[in-house]
Amino acid sequence: MKIAIASDHAGFRLKEGLKAFFERNNIDYIDFGTDSTASVDYPDFAKKVVDCIRNGCADFGVLICGTGLGMSMAANRFKGIRAALCFFPEMARLARKDNNANILVLPGRFMGIELAEWVLSAFLETKFEGGRHERRIRKLEDYGS
Numbered sequence: 001m002k003i004a005i006a007s008d009h010a011g012f013r014l015k016e017g018l019k020a021f022f023e024r025n026n027i028d029y030i031d032f033g034t035d036s037t038a039s040v041d042y043p044d045f046a047k048k049v050v051d052c053i054r055n056g057c058a059d060f061g062v063l064i065c066g067t068g069l070g071m072s073m074a075a076n077r078f079k080g081i082r083a084a085l086c087f088f089p090e091m092a093r094l095a096r097k098d099n100n101a102n103i104l105v106l107p108g109r110f111m112g113i114e115l116a117e118w119v120l121s122a123f124l125e126t127k128f129e130g131g132r133h134e135r136r137i138r139k140l141e142d143y144g145s
């Protein structure tokens with residue numbers, strides 16, 4: 001499994017913490033930046049992870065900004081992307097099980113590394129259930145551009 005990860009300045013520290021988690025757990029990842037806490041624009045970094053997921057260079061994405069809202073808004077504009085802002089492990093589990101989310105979005109200003117690791121683990125460990133949820137996701141795809 002390969003993960004594409006990116007953040008803006010407000011998510012930078014949490015991103016670096018999650019990279020250490022990937023390394024400890026032998027999870028392959030690609031870091032699309034940002035590389036410091038210097039101010040940047042979150043849509044630019046959302047787009048890098050979105051492009052990677054859409055062209056198959058990674059299986060799942062992780063995006064982090066201050067609230068998680070900007071990254072969610074940016075990523076969910078693209079067809080085939082289902083980005084889920086999750087504050088708790090159970091939300092991440094349901095985002096995978098019911099929504100087949102392919103990008104996990106985290107709020108860098110409101111989440112510490114320990115909770116972020118739990119949320120990410122729940123996301124990565126859960127499979128999409130399919131069935132009635134498949135029909136709903138097809139309807140989402142009809143709205144995408």
Ligand code: RB5
Nearest residue numbers: 010065066067068069070
């Ligand atoms: C940057 O200050 C902040 O606006 C951004 O990280 C994010 O929270 C936007 O939704």
